[in-house]
Amino acid sequence: MYLNTKNKILNELNASEQDWVNPKWQLKNRINDVDEISKYANLTAEEYRNIKTVSEEYRFAITPYYFSLIDFDNPNCPIKLQSIPNINELDKSGQLDPMNEKQSNPCGKITRRYPNKLIINVTNACPMYCRHCQRRRLIGGFDKNSSKNDIDESIDFIKNNPTIREVLITGGDALLLSNKRLEYIFDKLSHISHVEILRIGTRTLATLPFRIDDDMATLLRKYKVNVSTQFNHACEITPEAVRAIDTLVDRGILVRNQMVLLHNINDDKYCIQKTNEELQKYRVIPYYLFHPKDVRGTKHFQVDISKGLEIMKHLEGRTSGMCKPTYIINSPLGLGKVPLVPIENIEYDENGYTLTTWENKTIKK
Numbered sequence: 001m002y003l004n005t006k007n008k009i010l011n012e013l014n015a016s017e018q019d020w021v022n023p024k025w026q027l028k029n030r031i032n033d034v035d036e037i038s039k040y041a042n043l044t045a046e047e048y049r050n051i052k053t054v055s056e057e058y059r060f061a062i063t064p065y066y067f068s069l070i071d072f073d074n075p076n077c078p079i080k081l082q083s084i085p086n087i088n089e090l091d092k093s094g095q096l097d098p099m100n101e102k103q104s105n106p107c108g109k110i111t112r113r114y115p116n117k118l119i120i121n122v123t124n125a126c127p128m129y130c131r132h133c134q135r136r137r138l139i140g141g142f143d144k145n146s147s148k149n150d151i152d153e154s155i156d157f158i159k160n161n162p163t164i165r166e167v168l169i170t171g172g173d174a175l176l177l178s179n180k181r182l183e184y185i186f187d188k189l190s191h192i193s194h195v196e197i198l199r200i201g202t203r204t205l206a207t208l209p210f211r212i213d214d215d216m217a218t219l220l221r222k223y224k225v226n227v228s229t230q231f232n233h234a235c236e237i238t239p240e241a242v243r244a245i246d247t248l249v250d251r252g253i254l255v256r257n258q259m260v261l262l263h264n265i266n267d268d269k270y271c272i273q274k275t276n277e278e279l280q281k282y283r284v285i286p287y288y289l290f291h292p293k294d295v296r297g298t299k300h301f302q303v304d305i306s307k308g309l310e311i312m313k314h315l316e317g318r319t320s321g322m323c324k325p326t327y328i329i330n331s332p333l334g335l336g337k338v339p340l341v342p343i344e345n346i347e348y349d350e351n352g353y354t355l356t357t358w359e360n361k362t363i364k365k
Contacts, residue, residue: 005068023211030061041072054085063127066207078233078265088300096137098294100334108154109146117166120154122146126173127208132301155188162194170201186223199226205244206236212244217251226254234275249283256287262301269314276323291329313342317358
């Protein structure tokens with residue numbers, strides 16, 4: 001599918017291979033209209049109507065690269081389900097801001113839930129707007145970066161709160177800022193003595209891997225910035241994504257993956273195992289498996305906690321410990337992360353502990 005759709009797009013836009021690997025070209029030519037989709041895929045009349053209806057309420061945008069990965073012949077294509085609007089998004093159940101980020105904002109563009117770390121939201125823009133996005137309320141009608149005043153106010157808050165040791169720069173996708181703007185933020189934060197860790201949140205490795213180049217890697221390395229990314233399925237780990245990963249990891253940049261558990265996309269124990277083993281193979285640390293948040297318009301992605309626990313139990317003993325993320329649920333109202341672990345592996349009574357191995361053998365302690 002990749003080469004066929006890629007060639008169609010290049011022909012339609014009279015573009016070259018050099019254009020294709022240019023992140024600015026990719027962003028300029030994002031697919032954000034159902035008629036554009038129709039140029040490259042045979043949509044039924046119902047599919048056309050549904051996409052058009054949903055896009056009138058929730059906009060979408062997909063880089064030509066990520067769009068080219070879609071298998072339109074597969075109704076359960078993980079790329080399609082994550083990027084193409086679905087009529088189920090019009091379900092009004094769920095919350096606009098389940099994490100209560102608005103109430104966790106002391107000033108500027110900060111979200112703070114913990115005493116020693118916080119988030120700066122630097123943009124609402126993304127290369128591709130994931131249909132499961134936790135911040136879809138902020139997508140709005142156009143891309144907008146946070147103002148310099150809001151960034152400076154956020155940095156001043158951090159400077160005046162010495163308990164803060166870790167700062168996550170996110171959005172949107174933080175790597176859609178220019179290198180110049182990113183360096184301004186990194187430099188300001190690096191001069192605050194109590195800030196020890198800088199992290200950046202990005203999905204460009206999966207949706208716009210061409211954004212990752214030597215200049216970007218040099219910048220991140222200069223300020224010792226860790227990268228938090230999101231691959232949700234092994235089919236996103238393409239040769240282009242691997243090149244982006246290598247560009248970072250070869251420079252000594254720590255890359256960790258924060259996967260979201262999503263119905264019909266990856267809520268399968270073998271899928272999760274395969275994806276995390278692929279990530280480990282390419283030196284990305286499987287860090288979190290996030291239980292999906294109760295965001296309005298994403299009910300069709302929801303899964304029961306029992307499914308996540310089943311997956312975690314399956315991984316025990318069947319894959320490397322380095323391939324096992326921590327299964328996390330974010331508490332409503334911004335009360336923080338809670339690790340979820342299978343509890344049937346351990347029992348306690350007056351005689352001590354009974355432990356159950358991955359092969360269901362019991363041992364006494």
